[in-house]
Amino acid sequence: MFELAARADVLWLLTAAAFVTFLTRIGGDLILSRFNYIHPRVEAALEAVPAAVLTAIVVPPALSAGPPEIMAIIAAGFAALRFSAFTVLVIGIGVLLAARNLGL
Amino acid sequence: MTKTAKTSDFWEGIRETLPLMGAVIPFSLVFGATAVQAGYTIFETIFASATIFAGASQFVFIEVNGLQVPGWSVILSVFAVNFRHILYSASLGRYMQKFSPPKKLLAFFFMTDFHWANGETRIHTKGAERFTPTWYAGFTVPLYVMWVAGTAVGAVTGQMITNPEAFGFDFLLPIYFLTILIGFRRRPNFLFVVCVSGTVSYLALVILGEPWHISLGAITGVLAAALLPLKDRSDSVLTHGQGEDV
Structure with a gap:
């Protein structure tokens, strides 16, 4: 059942991802904490990074997909205002599968 | 600090992870299944959870690497999504006087959004002197173990799913x-x-x-x-x- 198969290039890419993740985890303590003052524009830019990246990942595939996918995104978007992440996932996937089965 | 206080710090850390398990367990299962469905082996999938240990960026890795783009742009996407950690470590690092340098490095390796949120709460309600390596360890062990174990279970289960579209995996x-x-x-x-x-x-x-x-x-x-x-x-x-x- 449990096989140890792995591709070297995939493991290297994952290791690199783990390394840059570690850099972000120590980076603030190593670099930002040396400054007593962080320029508000720099901080505004730093704070915008996650939302900007996630938007750029989500919006294009959502806008290029069919009606079931668009319905699922809209339902999940509203659900996310109220419910926890896993509930939202269940609602979004539920709407997607329902719409697909109805042949929309 | 007395032995009792240390023990209670450890248990308090563990107890604080319980409400978070409702998010950690399902998502570790989903990550394992999604990664295997995207073509990664079980070992690669578990390796990702054990070394990266950052949910959102692990999903980003799968999504962007599936686009047939150069490796550096996959790494750049992971870096960008994890960028928020820089703010967390700058903030938490100010209160880590009780951590020796090796412990500090180890603590940062495991730092998640949860560590930051619960750590700041602890510092501002109980004081920085209760933000100890012992509490941090108690808070980390269950989260890490469940994340990696859940990934393994999800990967093994996900391998058995032959019709991913019927489960909506393609748009998850x-x-x-x-x-x-x-x-x-x-x-x-x-x-x-x-x-x-x-x-x-x-x-x-x-x-x-x-x-x-x-x-x-x-x-x-x-x-x-x-x-x-x-x-x-x-x-x-x-x-x-x-x-x-x-």
């Missing part, structure tokens, strides 16, 4: 990312950044094609946020504002 990632995105909605300039990044990334996809839409959309959104008129920054992460769970 966009819904997941949308959920995280909405979690950031209380950050300053949120709607503005979303509109700029969304418009630019969609236009870039139509005009230039994959994978440039992600970098271009993200960079434009970040620059736009930096150029906006400055407002009161009292809600910033560095001055212990509110976090979001990923």
Whole structure:
């Protein structure tokens, strides 16, 4: 059942991802904490990074997909205002599968 | 510190992870299944959870690496999504006087959104002297063990699914990312950044094609946020504002 198969290039890419993740985890303590003052524009830019990246990942595939996918995104978007992440996932996937089965 | 206080710090850490398990366990299962469905082996999938240990960016890795783009752009996407950690470590690092340098490095390796949120809460309710390596260890062990074990279970189970479309696996990632995105909605300039990044990334996809839409959309959104008129920054992460769970 449990096989140890792995591709070297995939493991290297994952290791690199783990390394840059570690850099972000120590980076603030190593670099930002040396400054007593962080320029508000720099901080505004730093704070915008996650939302900007996630938007750029989500919006294009959502806008290029069919009606079931668009319905699922809209339902999940509203659900996310109220419910926890896993509930939202269940609602979004539920709407997607329902719409697909109805042949929309 | 007495032995009893140490033990209680450890157990308090463990207890604080219980309410978080409702998010950690399902998502570790989903990550394992999604990764295997995307073509990764069980070992590669577990390796990802054990070394990266950051949910959102592990999903980003699968999504972007599936676009047939160069490796560096996959790494850049992971780096960008994890960028928020820089703010967390700058903030928590100020209260780590009780951590020896090796313990500090180890602690940062495992730092998640949860560590930051619960750590700041502990510091501001019980004082920095109770923000100990012992508490941190108690808080980390269950989260890490469940994340890696859940990934393994999800990967083994996911391998048995032969009709991923019937489960909506093909569209699971966009819904997941949308959920995280909405979690950031209380950050300053949120709607503005979303509109700029969304418009630019969609236009870039139509005009230039994959994978440039992600970098271009993200960079434009970040620059736009930096150029906006400055407002009161009292809600910033560095001055212990509110976090979001990923």
